[in-house]
Amino acid sequence: MTTLEFRNVTKRYRVRGAGKMLALDDVSFTLESGRTIALVGQSGSGKSTIAKIITQLERQSAGDVLLDGSPIPRSGRGLRRYRQQVRMVFQDPFASLNPYHTIRHHIERPLRLDKVVPSDEIEGEVRRLLERVRLDADSTIDRRPHELSGGQRQRVAIARALASRPSLLIADEPVSMLDVSIRLGVLNLLADLQRESNLGVLYITHDLATARHFSDEIMVLNRGRVVERGPADDVILNPQDDYTRALRNASPDPDRHFARTTASPAGAADTEGAPA
Template structure:
């Protein structure tokens, strides 16, 4: 007898109700996952992947509407069942791990309480005998962390807790919806090693939703590719890598970043010009105030760094290595505990002390540009404010705003001035963030993870734009990232940070081709599927 699929989707169609009717988001999608199978659902943002995930567990909210098809989980018809039966399926038969683990956890409840709440759903069964401590041990977290609140855990630890909750009742199907997008490659690798080991031990099926093809190449058995709401290809990983059949699949593969040591980053010799940025013995600690009972946390420890005019320097490291703290000190968003910073020969002015029209040698480009733009105001409003606040003041503001939009490739400008942030794609919003930073004519752009939340095809466009702005305007760039692939693509020089300190630095190609420090080698080794075969020999640990 043929084994029943863990998940069977047939001819599923989903839309979103609008003023003009229902706008299709998913059309005629069919997908089956066998018990114990690991299937990837790939595609760019907006293709309908997460809509399918929400539909599977009937979590889709208005204005979302399922307009046709069937969904069966271990034989149970999800769409025709009443709410009580669907609620009984969740956690016990199928569970989901969402992208943002912090919002998946209750911020005012301890981790142990939240794990126990899930276990309480299995009262009277064998599963109910499990303890929260056992669940944490299952995902390699010290049970001593049971009394911690979510904000007291790292991003990787929080995601492990959510995975433990998803597996607490031994479901047959686990849906992973972009679970590691915001995590560095080492933590991502550790989490998926854990998931694969647990899958082999417990036998559950996995649907991994992602736009990260290299990750799927490493972990999945099969891949389904979505475009414009439809599945355009469904194949084993081996067949897909060897012979992708759909043109869009080939576009995705070609857009996938690889650690091939080529890109706009140049091998230019060190500049003898006066540096745009110079730090000396920079240090930042937290929790060292006299009234604080916590032990001091050293975020940045004795960092000395130089960035030359028109140079792109990548600061690479895992989450918590001090990269973003360094960038925030450089731009004056936070004050250093000790050490010196010179921007264009002068100390940076703290944000709290800046006056309108004051020179701003360094400007920040944020990771979440949507969060840094006021959703109530138009793009034109944001850029006009930035221009008026710049040293050049209010001279011909309208023309300057148009020029900024044109410089970042948003043309014609009139198409964007009256739109609000939610009306733009992720890549368009990041271009607005770059335009806003350029309004002050800075000597240095500090780009903090500017592409980590974008699809792979859009990432290269934004990185190429940053490189072009450097070439055309002479602006230097401090590129903060946990992604060694993008660092190798764009940077002239790479600086590797670990536990607040610089452990390695040098020309980008040299650091990636011949890493000297153990931590750098770990970063490169953790890149999922990203090392081109021609470069494999060059990336062996240095002797």
């Protein structure tokens, strides 16, 4: 069991000519393997700042971020091990993959860096990871990102994140840049992988309906403060905070229901896994 804990975390950004800007105000939560927490809030509420602190792109101004009770190491093997355990899926599958490199290269890299398998098993492991994200390995492995659709690229990004066999996955708006018709397929895939690997997932989203469906718990952020949290159904069906109610009322369809979340063969839930 792996646990990532935010304990009273505050983040102030220095803004030129305007002093400091409070982006996170005393935020505490615990993400553990096997559970999915959705982090919801309007633009500017601080969601990405939490992701940046977790991935060490930013440092908190105050408070503690602890992995299994210890502060995140700042350098060396400890930091490498932390980065292997906590992986990120970014919003933009177009920007997060290097256009000059093949899909094979993208997935091989973390396998080599983290010495996940012996060298002679890397090829097989790349193929296995592609199949895990329901991509056809033969027709995908030697392509470059621009030869794939947005949904296929995001599947490659997920395969790359899983390559290091992490315990926790931070998914920052993982489907918001994808065509609406294929979003559900990618979210179902993430849900399947979460269950198969007992991952802890922090699902950052604007979308209350998918937050409810794909998460155990929802945490609502407003201007850097957690204003409400609780079991997903409770937060959506019976919001206690005015801001959550406003978010819910502004949401196009917060009670929307979704089809199954069990593993599907490539192409069953959407056609993104099929070769182009």
